[in-house]
Amino acid sequence: MAKLISLGQYTYYARWFIASVFGKKRPLVNTMIINFECNLKCKHCSIHGNASNLPDVKRLSYADAVEEMKLGFEKGARILFFEGGEPTMWKDGDRTVSDLVEAGKGIGYFVTGYTTNGTNVIFTNSDVISVSLDGPKEVHDKIRCSDGVYDMLMANLEKVDHPNIFANMTIMKENKDLLRETVDIVSKSDKIHGIMLNFLTPPPFESMLTLDEKKEIVRQAIALKKEGAPILNSGKALKEMLIEDYGETCADWVSMFVLPDRSHHYGCPMRGTESCKKCGFDAVREYSLITRGNVQAIMQMSKRFAFSSD
Ligand SMILES: C[S@@+](CC[C@H](N)C(=O)[O-])C[C@H]1O[C@@H](n2cnc3c(N)ncnc32)[C@H](O)[C@@H]1O
Ligand code: SF4
Numbered sequence: 001m002a003k004l005i006s007l008g009q010y011t012y013y014a015r016w017f018i019a020s021v022f023g024k025k026r027p028l029v030n031t032m033i034i035n036f037e038c039n040l041k042c043k044h045c046s047i048h049g050n051a052s053n054l055p056d057v058k059r060l061s062y063a064d065a066v067e068e069m070k071l072g073f074e075k076g077a078r079i080l081f082f083e084g085g086e087p088t089m090w091k092d093g094d095r096t097v098s099d100l101v102e103a104g105k106g107i108g109y110f111v112t113g114y115t116t117n118g119t120n121v122i123f124t125n126s127d128v129i130s131v132s133l134d135g136p137k138e139v140h141d142k143i144r145c146s147d148g149v150y151d152m153l154m155a156n157l158e159k160v161d162h163p164n165i166f167a168n169m170t171i172m173k174e175n176k177d178l179l180r181e182t183v184d185i186v187s188k189s190d191k192i193h194g195i196m197l198n199f200l201t202p203p204p205f206e207s208m209l210t211l212d213e214k215k216e217i218v219r220q221a222i223a224l225k226k227e228g229a230p231i232l233n234s235g236k237a238l239k240e241m242l243i244e245d246y247g248e249t250c251a252d253w254v255s256m257f258v259l260p261d262r263s264h265h266y267g268c269p270m271r272g273t274e275s276c277k278k279c280g281f282d283a284v285r286e287y288s289l290i291t292r293g294n295v296q297a298i299m300q301m302s303k304r305f306a307f308s309s310d
Contacts, residue, residue, distance in 0.1 A: 009110045009307055012078060020291050027266065028079055029255035029287075030072030030109075034100065035059040035085040036260060040117055042144050044172055044200050044207055046275075047085060055261035058085075062092040066103050068258045073107050075266075077256060079305060080104040081128075082114035088121055098123040110308055115168060117144065118153030124162045127308050131157070131192065133167035135175040135182050143174050157191040164304060166232060167192050171217055171280075172200035172207040179220050183229045194230040194304065197221055199241060199280025201270070208278060214242055234300040237285035245277040246284060254287035 016028055036058045041048050060068065069080060084090065087097045101112045102125065113128030122129065134143045137150040144150075157165070167186050169175075175182070179197075186195045197217075202208045209217070218238050225231045225238075233241075243249065252268035259269075268284065270276045289297035 006307060009078070012110075013302075013306060016076065017290075017293075021293075025253040026076035027072070027254060027256040028077055029081060030069065030075075030077035030079070030258065031081045031083055031255050032060070032065065032068060032072075032258045033083045033085070033260060034065060034087055034097065035090045037089050038084060038086040038117075039089060039119060040086070040144055040146055040149065042117075043174070044143060044170055044204060046201065046203075055259055055263060057259075057261035059090060059092075060258075060260050060262070062095050062099065062103075064262055065092075065100055066107075068262065069100075069104050069107050069109070072256060072258070073109065075256060078108075078110045080109040080112045082112075084115075086117055086120065087114045088116050088123065096121075096123065098125050101126045111305060113305070117149065118156050119149055120156075122156050122160050122162075122165075124160050127164060128305060129162060129165045130168045130196070131165060133169055133182060133185065133192070133195070135169075135178045136185065139175050139178055143170075143172070157189070160191070162191075163193065165192055166194040166196060166304065168196050168198065170198050170200050172209065174207060176209055176213055176217060179217060180224065183224055183231065186230055194232040196232045196282055197238070198282050201275050201280045202278050203275070208280075211242065211244065214244075218242060232300065232304060233282045234286060234289065234294070234297040236289055236294055236296050237282055240285040240289070241280065241282060244279065246279045246288075247271065247276055249288050250279070250284050251288040251291045252284060254291065255283070 038048055082097055090097050104112045112126040114126055115130040118131045134140045140150040141147050169182055186192045200208050221231055221238050257265040257269055286297050286301050
């Protein structure tokens with residue numbers, strides 16, 4: 001049965017890819033920002049403290065979230081990712097993000113996932129879980145503006161066993177010299193199964209790396225990958241992270257976004273802004289490479305993000 005489902009998923013992706021080659025731009029990922037609430041105030045956060053013009057509505061209701069999942073599915077999305085704010089703080093009555101994951105699976109999404117700061121419960125029913133890790137304890141806590149955050153993350157990870165938890169590192173001035181140390185934490189962990197590297201996308205501009213600093217990080221990351229480090233970015237995407245103004249190349253239509261007020265973006269909410277000219281997100285490089293048929297990116301991303309774990 002699992003094999004049959006996988007075959008269906010492979011076929012769907014193949015058809016989506018062929019359609020995209022012929023100019024049919026349908027989203028594959030539905031990124032739902034389900035809430036703006038958060039228990040932290042991280043220095044670099046694109047939502048807390050740094051974002052302007054966020055909608056006043058702070059949280060999607062369960063019923064609205066399910067409607068939005070259905071709409072995204074009808075548009076073509078098969079990968080469902082919950083973002084925040086802090087998704088594990090999302091609630092509607094007794095319902096948590098875990099119920100949203102179940103609803104997404106029920107609708108037919110192939111893969112569900114969410115990103116978390118790891119200080120709350122880590123719900124394990126989703127296929128992919130991304131935990132933020134910005135460096136060793138001292139630097140992680142400094143960036144996350146609160147003592148004890150690193151220890152809470154590690155303690156919560158100890159309570160769970162999941163094959164597809166990976167770390168998401170945002171590289172900025174504060175942690176730029178700690179790539180190897182951070183990758184080492186992941187290599188030694190039996191709870192975290194890989195690390196995805198991103199550069200900070202401003203604001204805040206003062207924490208952003210210069211292009212030369214980024215070049216040095218990419219050099220180190222490629223060398224670490226050659227040594228066998230569990231870096232999930234494809235090699236080609238790492239190199240394309242040096243194209244800061246990625247707007248021309250960006251296949252942002254691969255992901256649609258839903259905000260807590262149910263506003264939609266078919267493409268990146270930051271397109272055309274100053275942030276867009278300094279984009280540090282790996283995912284958009286991978287999306288673009290996938291639509292260009294880059295085998296490395298297709299293989300690397302499909303291993304982790306394209307198929308259900310069962
Ligand atoms: C907005 S957070 C939401 C999920 C959760 N609260 C967390 O911190 O993991 C999602 C991811 O985006 C990263 N992030 C936040 N601000 C960013 C920025 N300005 N540039 C790049 N990544 C950023 C966070 O570090 C986190 O890994
Ligand atoms: S935990 Fe996540 S959402 Fe909260 S402030 Fe930090 S990066 Fe932003």
